[in-house]
Amino acid sequence: MQDGQTSIPLVSVIIPCYNQAHYLPCAVESVIKQRYNNWECIMVNDGSPDNTELVAKSLIDKYPKNQILLINQSNQGLAEARNAGIKASKGKYILPLDADDLIHPKMLQKTVSLLESHPEIAIAYTDVRYFGRVNRVVLAGEYDFKRLCFQNHLNYCSLFRRGMWEVTKGYNPNMVWGYEDWDFWISCGEKGYYGKRIPKPLFLYRVKENSMYTNAVEHHNELMAQIALNHPNLYDQPYPQEAKIRDCGSIDTLKTDPLVSVIVPTYNRHDTVKRTLESIATQTYQRIEVVVVNDGGEDVSAIIDAFRDRLQIKYLVHRENRGLAAARNTGIKNATGKYIAYLDDDDIFYSNHIETLIKYLGTNNCKVAYCDAFRAWQEKDNEQYVIKQKDIPYSFDFDPDLILAQNFIPVLCIMHEKSCTDEVGIFDESLTTHEDWELWIRMSRKYHFTHIRKVTCEFTWRTDGTTMSSEKKSDFLRTMGIIFDRYREYSKDNPRILELQRMSKRRLQSGIFKIFYKLFNKTKNLFRSLFLFLI
Structure with missing residues (x-):
């Protein structure tokens, strides 16, 4: 003693x-x-x-x-x-x-x-x-x-x-x-x-790498539901209701409109994530849950709490920074919605974004759809970023060959049934860039993507190099090579895809930002303008 x-x-x-x-x-x-x-x-x-x-x-x-x-x-x-x-x-x-x-x-x-x-x-x-x-x-x-x-x-x-x-x-x-x-x-x-x-x-x-905490985050939905059951006097809907439903059936039997889960990864962007969440809170479609995944960054719980009276929101925290793929995967695993949408912490949805996509998916035999997005060019002015101009860099109907050469669907534009990831898997966490493109390729082998020609969202593009640094461009080239090799079986005997892949790689290597080109499509016997490349 x-x-x-x-x-x-x-x-x-x-x-x-x-x-x-x-x-x-x-x-x-x-x-x-x-x-x-x-x-x-x-x-x-x-x-x-x-x-x-x-x-x-x-x-x-x-x-x-x-x-x-x-x-x-x-x-x-x-x-x-x-x-x-x-x-x-x-x-x-x-x-x-x-x-x-x-x-x-x-x-x-x-x-x-x-x-x-x-x-x-x-x-x-x-x-x-x-x-x-x-x-x-x-x-x-x-x-x-x-x-x-x-x-x-x-x-x-x-x-x-x-x-x-x-x-x-x-x-x-x-x-x-x-x-x-x-x-x-x-x-x-x-x-x-x-x-x-x-x-x-x-x-x-x-x-x-693995702990009780990481295991708990993977089962956040089940655990939060159990907490609600343990303390039924503390929680308003939906927590106790969802918890009871897990014991007896499907939540969709209680609501006519399907639930949409919006995955929001965030990392040290407390200055922009509030605007991101505000854009979700003002959606015309209301059956939404937001799953915010703090990927090892500064605490934003005060910002999250300010939205709890307007949004059904879950806030999950990675102890360390694991990258976009891992953050989105954590969000997907804890999503309860029939449909999944994505929004990064410096981008926004326009108020009609979710309604536009859910109306199409709910009335057509389709599991994946995407809209168009404005790119907001930002420059620093008096220590603050301001929008100088907007354009639409991508607006192309889906082509299962073209997706093997270039990603023309920004992540915030897409919505898909959660069942799609049950079938093809979630984001590849070994990819530090192009993780969304690689998932779209896997989905495209099984599902048709429908393009809705309507601008419903906006992503930021900063001209000072913070959006696309030389280091990030180098990683884009590396992961592009990985993806080309991974799906070589679909392109090796297709001259059209191989040529598109070569042009994509040359464009990224040379740093040329705007490229127009036309290819002859033998199946339709006409020239088509394929798309405007821009990184």
């Missing part, structure tokens, strides 16, 4: 462990290094198939002066592992800590001081520092229960009063895919308990 430590500890640190024995010593040692000494540490071996029990016992032997305990149980999941540790604990305050994460030496000192001096506060939480694959600090935000119901801004590793856990009956084991901490914080808020932020990054979260 350390000097100054009483026989009954004030703080109990609970560390569940499942298949992470190699991380466990670092987590425990981060507790050993605390400047605050009156604690116990309880490791919960949740039926782990690795050597967790052996490692845990070695840590107990290594630090005999500290109150370190081990509980072994069959695998029951993270919620029950935390509950088991808390049930066996003695502390007045509880700190959950996962086996692969760490706490700063001042974590207990600062959080205990806050709760001891403010008896009205039940949860002391801090900012977080990511380490591992990503190294940065993320600010937690001030406590707001209304916001908490839709977005979790508290870290799971927060100090809270044990009595609160007893009143709420602890972590709910029905959160099988994750978010058990979010559900617990909501339970606490529902009972009148609230938290306070300490604006220091005292919690250290290890970012890995």
Whole structure:
């Protein structure tokens, strides 16, 4: 026992462990290094198939002066592992800590001081520092229960009063895919308990390629529905209704108009994403959900919250920047709509965009349709970007051969049934550019695309090189080559496609922006103007 430590500890640190024995010593040692000494540490071996029990016992032997305990149980999941540790604990305050994460030496000192001096506060939480694959600090935000119901801004590793856990009956084991901490914080808020932020990054979260968190994001819809079922008095429609429907049938039986899911990836564009969301909020077609995926950028939750009374909106966060393909995929996986549309965080829909597409798709035997878009040329003027002119670079009827040579469908123009991605797959996350084009090619092998000759949206084009840098142009050439090789079976015996591919590559290499050309189409015996290339 350390000097100054009483026989009954004030703080109990609970560390569940499942298949992470190699991380466990670092987590425990981060507790050993605390400047605050009156604690116990309880490791919960949740039926782990690795050597967790052996490692845990070695840590107990290594630090005999500290109150370190081990509980072994069959695998029951993270919620029950935390509950088991808390049930066996003695502390007045509880700190959950996962086996692969760490706490700063001042974590207990600062959080205990806050709760001891403010008896009205039940949860002391801090900012977080990511380490591992990503190294940065993320600010937690001030406590707001209304916001908490839709977005979790508290870290799971927060100090809270044990009595609160007893009143709420602890972590709910029905959160099988994750978010058990979010559900617990909501339970606490529902009972009148609230938290306070300490604006220091005292919690250290290890970012890995795969984790409980990434798994939870993949199952956001199911988990959010379960949270709504767990707290039916807190949520207006559609959350409780959708949750119940998942148990008994299809949501489409309740509404005559199909739901459209708009996927909005965002990354460090808080100055433009508000305009993007405003363009969705003003659509003439109202059956819309918006899935915003923050791809490891600055927090935009305050902007998201401002739209919750006007939009059915989901806000998902990647711990690290994974690229457009991954962000859109996360959006698709969590979309509940029959139809999928896409809008980047610096582009806009005109008010008739969704209505134009949904009317066509809903009345014709077609699963994919696209409109035309203005390109808004922007220049910097007094440190702000302003639109100088607009044009329409792409307005071409669909050609399944032409799509093998060049992408002439901007991503914001298209709408398709979600079932299309069930059939052909989602965006290829190995492609850092041209990921949308590659998906359109896969879709075009199975579905006909209908072109609606109407301008219903607008994308930005900045003339200072931020839109198309030399580095990005080089990557466009690289991914273009990958796509040409990948779908060579469709072009190898087709001179028309091969010539179009050569011209596309030459145009990108030379940097020539405007090219007109005509090709003879033998099947129709006429010359057709194919399209205006512009990158």
